[in-house]
Amino acid sequence: MTTLVRLFAWLLALAVTFATLGPPRFRPHSDLGQDGEHALAFVLIGLAFGLAYARNRLLTSVVSIAAIGILEILQLWVPGRHARFEDFVVDALAACAGFTLAAALDWIIQRSRRSSANAV
Numbered sequence: 001m002t003t004l005v006r007l008f009a010w011l012l013a014l015a016v017t018f019a020t021l022g023p024p025r026f027r028p029h030s031d032l033g034q035d036g037e038h039a040l041a042f043v044l045i046g047l048a049f050g051l052a053y054a055r056n057r058l059l060t061s062v063v064s065i066a067a068i069g070i071l072e073i074l075q076l077w078v079p080g081r082h083a084r085f086e087d088f089v090v091d092a093l094a095a096c097a098g099f100t101l102a103a104a105l106d107w108i109i110q111r112s113r114r115s116s117a118n119a120v
Contacts, residue, residue: 009048016041020071024080038087039094046098054106061099065092
């Protein structure tokens with residue numbers, strides 16, 4: 001199961017990287033607006049990586065924030081793209097929210113397992 005979650009997390013990261021650095025015409029658009037799209041994408045990334053690397057969640061979140069910064073800076077060299085500090089902040093906060101959701105989900109699962117084990 002962990003391997004599948006890790007594969008999903010990395011595929012999601014690749015998709016977001018392509019959407020960020022690829023040609024603007026290939027970037028998906030929705031009614032959420034740019035900040036909403038960024039938030040949704042990076043909450044999912046934080047959640048996926050938070051579940052995939054639960055034992056190293058803090059380190060994974062720090063590396064993710066650094067990677068988000070690098071991804072934003074790389075846009076300076078991509079024609080038709082722009083790097084904005086606001087995008088970095090939205091992306092980093094959304095990823096942290098995803099990591100927090102992953103931690104909460106783990107806590108709930110562990111708590112229910114303990115209560116089930118104590119009931120038997």
